[in-house]
Amino acid sequence: MGDFRLIRLGGQIRDEISKMIAKQTIKDPRVSTFLSINLVELSGDLGFAKVYVSSFMDDAQTEKGVKGLQSAAGFIQTQLSKKLRLRQFPKLEFVRDKSIQEGFDMVQKLTALEESEKQNAREDGENLDNDDE
Numbered sequence: 568m569g570d571f572r573l574i575r576l577g578g579q580i581r582d583e584i585s586k587m588i589a590k591q592t593i594k595d596p597r598v599s600t601f602l603s604i605n606l607v608e609l610s611g612d613l614g615f616a617k618v619y620v621s622s623f624m625d626d627a628q629t630e631k632g633v634k635g636l637q638s639a640a641g642f643i644q645t646q647l648s649k650k651l652r653l654r655q656f657p658k659l660e661f662v663r664d665k666s667i668q669e670g671f672d673m674v675q676k677l678t679a680l681e682e683s684e685k686q687n688a689r690e691d692g693e694n695l696d697n698d699d700e
Contacts, residue, residue, distance in 0.1 A: 640658075
């Protein structure tokens with residue numbers, strides 16, 4: 568199957584699961600509307616789909632949400648198979664996507680580094696002024 572078709576189908580699955588979360592179709596109390604489906608990676612034979620889930624909630628809440636989605640995977644697959652006509656529907660595996668949090672942490676580190684360099688430059692400038700006197 569072509570890569571383009573896999574990407575397009577992954578996007579459709581992502582959109583449908585996102586709608587199910589937003590409409591609270593999934594009745595598991597661990598599944599919050601604050602969960603976000605970022606990416607769906609499909610295997611070449613459409614046997615498996617890895618669904619990346621993230622949230623700006625704390626890590627424990629996000630993990631609970633992922634476990635809730637995993638326990639509802641059969642229900643989600645059934646609902647998706649009604650909307651997306653496929654001969655064989657992939658088995659869903661939900662995993663926590665840490666990339667957004669890692670990106671946010673990286674931005675914080677870069678900001679702290681920039682502030683540190685500005686502070687060092689100010690101190691060096693003050694030292695040069697004191698040496699001139």
